[in-house]
Every structure is written in C-alpha cells, then in structure tokens.
Amino acid sequence: MIRTLYIDINNELKICESPYEMTSEPRLLWVDMSEPTLHENLLLSQFFHFHPLSIEDAVSVRQRPKYKEYDDYLFYVFHAIDLTTMKPEEIDVFINDRLIVTYHKEHSEEVDRAWNSIIQKPDNSKVSTSDIMFLTLDSIVDNYFPFVYDLEDKVFSFEDRHSVDISTEVLIEETFDLREDLLLIRRTVLPMKELVYRLLEGRVMTLSKKQKIFLHHINDHLVKQVEMIESSREMTADIRDNYISLNSFKMNNIMKILTIYSVIFMPLTLIAGIYGMNFDMMPELHWQYGYVAVWLVMILITFGMIAYFKKKNWF
Known part of the structure; x- marks a missing residue:
C-alpha cells in the first residue's frame, strides 16, 4: 500500500495515494510504502531514481540499524519491535531536504503515529523532512519502553519466588528464557542507540537547535533503555548463579x-x-x-x- 502526503508551495497539506496523483508542485513530499508489492517497489527506481544499492538494502536484505550517504539523499535503516513477537521490524527511510520515503514490509504503528501527527499540525509552514523522520524515530524508540518495562518486572518478580514451591529446574528454565528475551531486545536497542549517537555527534545532516534538542531527547530514552536492559541482564545472571549455587549446595549436603x-x-x-x-x-x-x-x-x-x-x- 502506498500513501502520499505533500505540502505545496502555499503550505497546503494534501493527501493522495500515489505521487503520480499530485496536482501541484510539492514543497515537501512524504511517500509511505507499507507492505509494498513487487509492482509498487518499482516506484523507488522509476519515480525517485534511488541508487540500486539502497533499493536492494530496503527490498531484499534485512539490515542492521545504519545510515548511508548518497549523492542527493541519505538512507537510514531503523528497527521497530513487533508488538506480539518481540522481533525487529525494519523501517527504511530515504530522505533529503524536500523528500522523505518510508519503506516497511510490515504495517507500522510507529509510522502511523508520525503520519497522524503531521496531519494534525495546525501550521505546515515549518514542517521539514527531518521533523517527519525524527517523529517516526521517536515513536519507534518510545515503543521499546513497554517491552523493557515488562522484562524488568519479570526480573523483579523472581525475588518473590523464594516463598513459592517451585523447583529449581523450572526457575532456571524461566531465567534462561528471560535472558533470551533480553538479548533479543538488546540486539535491537543497542544498534539504534549507536545510530542516534552518530547522528548527534556527526555531521550527517544539518539540524536546527530544536531538532538537536529533540534528538537528544530520543538519545536519552535509548540510553535509559540500554541501562535498564543491562541491569536486567546482570540481575538474571545473578539469579541464575544463585540458583545454581543453591542447587550445588543442596547436592553437596x-x-x-x-x-x-x-x-x-x-x-x-x-x-x-x-x-x-x-x-x-x-x-x-x-x-x-x-x-x-x-x-x-x-x-x-x-x-x-x-x-x-x-x-x-x-x-
């Protein structure tokens, strides 16, 4: 599915399905490609004329969070998290000063939130492609918190297990399952943190003072999430070691x-x-x-x- 949002030179926001249906010259163009078909993928090369390597990264191969700089645009790879499976979902972004294309093979609630946020803005004159990308990125990062908090609660719940008649074998198995979930989300959050840090410290794109503050806000959230994940991993390691030591102590007795x-x-x-x-x-x-x-x-x-x-x- 393709949907197109553009702001013309009079700062009027308009929405259509395909960029071919635009009725006026856009000052800013956002094309969102959600679960695109093979025919819709041709838009990347035939309409936008993106570099074949960036198209291949978006269409064919799952990438880790990163960015690449091409002649007239930047290519970003972000990772969201599926709400049910906790698996990463790739969201690719092609962006320059006037154009942004978001490409994702699964439906993305994060992109929907950014889309609705732009539509509801009372003033379209100050909207930029960077704002759209940062809104999408902020939505992605904020969506990590429910998973991180849920895993942290599961870790703390182990402290109440001492008074419950549960075998050590079951507790060890649950601990390893929890560590597996923590490792899974860590593989998503940590590369995203590195990417955002590079955006902050590098000179990849020109940012206004307001955008830098917003990006610092996103980075702070990622730092907090990484610290919570690492703390939970350390706690599960201690829990695992304690139960193994307890089991060895009982066996030795x-x-x-x-x-x-x-x-x-x-x-x-x-x-x-x-x-x-x-x-x-x-x-x-x-x-x-x-x-x-x-x-x-x-x-x-x-x-x-x-x-x-x-x-x-x-x-």
Missing part, C-alpha cells in the same frame, strides 16, 4: 550425608564379612558371647565415628 553413612557402614561391613567366612578354625565362632561381643564392637565403632564427625563439624 546430600552427598556429604550419603558419604558419612557409607563411611560408617564400611567397618561394619568388614566385620560382617570376616565373620561370614566359612572356616572351622575361627575361635570366636564357638565362643558363647561371640555374637554379643561383635554387636558391641559394631555399636562402639558406629557411635565413635559419629562422635568424631560431630567433633569435626562434618555434619
């Missing part, structure tokens, strides 16, 4: 108790084995107190070893 039992029964088994041998010339076999004596010796050995282990604080 079990092994210690079993080892003590085994050590206690080793001399008793030896005695029982000796007097279980079938030899006629064993004098204790014909002694009338032999049975009682063996039991006394075995009991003394047992309690003596228990007392020794207690003294050593082995259990």
Whole structure:
C-alpha cells in the first residue's frame, strides 16, 4: 500500500495515494510504502531514481540499524519491535531536504503515529523532512519502553519466588528464557542507540537547535533503555548463579550425608564379612558371647565415628 502526503508551495497539506496523483508542485513530499508489492517497489527506481544499492538494502536484505550517504539523499535503516513477537521490524527511510520515503514490509504503528501527527499540525509552514523522520524515530524508540518495562518486572518478580514451591529446574528454565528475551531486545536497542549517537555527534545532516534538542531527547530514552536492559541482564545472571549455587549446595549436603553413612557402614561391613567366612578354625565362632561381643564392637565403632564427625563439624 502506498500513501502520499505533500505540502505545496502555499503550505497546503494534501493527501493522495500515489505521487503520480499530485496536482501541484510539492514543497515537501512524504511517500509511505507499507507492505509494498513487487509492482509498487518499482516506484523507488522509476519515480525517485534511488541508487540500486539502497533499493536492494530496503527490498531484499534485512539490515542492521545504519545510515548511508548518497549523492542527493541519505538512507537510514531503523528497527521497530513487533508488538506480539518481540522481533525487529525494519523501517527504511530515504530522505533529503524536500523528500522523505518510508519503506516497511510490515504495517507500522510507529509510522502511523508520525503520519497522524503531521496531519494534525495546525501550521505546515515549518514542517521539514527531518521533523517527519525524527517523529517516526521517536515513536519507534518510545515503543521499546513497554517491552523493557515488562522484562524488568519479570526480573523483579523472581525475588518473590523464594516463598513459592517451585523447583529449581523450572526457575532456571524461566531465567534462561528471560535472558533470551533480553538479548533479543538488546540486539535491537543497542544498534539504534549507536545510530542516534552518530547522528548527534556527526555531521550527517544539518539540524536546527530544536531538532538537536529533540534528538537528544530520543538519545536519552535509548540510553535509559540500554541501562535498564543491562541491569536486567546482570540481575538474571545473578539469579541464575544463585540458583545454581543453591542447587550445588543442596547436592553437596546430600552427598556429604550419603558419604558419612557409607563411611560408617564400611567397618561394619568388614566385620560382617570376616565373620561370614566359612572356616572351622575361627575361635570366636564357638565362643558363647561371640555374637554379643561383635554387636558391641559394631555399636562402639558406629557411635565413635559419629562422635568424631560431630567433633569435626562434618555434619
């Protein structure tokens, strides 16, 4: 689907489907290509005459967040996040002073919000292509917050699990699932933060004072999100290590108790084995107190070893 918004030289905002349907010379032109067909993709080359490499980046290959500078326009790749799958959705932007083309293979609520914001502006005379791009970028970044907050809440909820009868195996599995989600969103947010920082510090495009303030606002949000993600990852790592250590501690205690039992029964088994041998010339076999004596010796050995282990604080 293609939709076109343009502002003519009289600062009148007009909307049509295709840029071919414009009825006047635009001062500013915004073409949004959402879920475009193969035929609609031809607009990039036949109408706008964009460089084949930038068209290939937008149409064929999923790119990481970046920008490229061409002769008469800049090409940006932004990543939004799908509301249901948490997977990144690519939004490509072709932009110069008079033209901006947003290209995305999935429907984008972030672009819709920017579109509606431009339509509702009372004064169109000061709208620029950079404003449109920054509105879209701000909407993308703001949409990260629900996911980041949700993951942070899940991390904090682990503190309440100590009083719940849940196996360590289940908790470890949930922790690893949570870390996987954090890694997934980190792969989206961190490159976006690097891209915005390059826009702020570099001389890629000329920005007004108001636009720089707006871009600083976007960058601050990304910095906050990255810090929250890194903090959550550290907390999940601590949770994972704590539960693994707890599980190892429990296992060591079990092994210690079993080892003590085994050590206690080793001399008793030896005695029982000796007097279980079938030899006629064993004098204790014909002694009338032999049975009682063996039991006394075995009991003394047992309690003596228990007392020794207690003294050593082995259990």
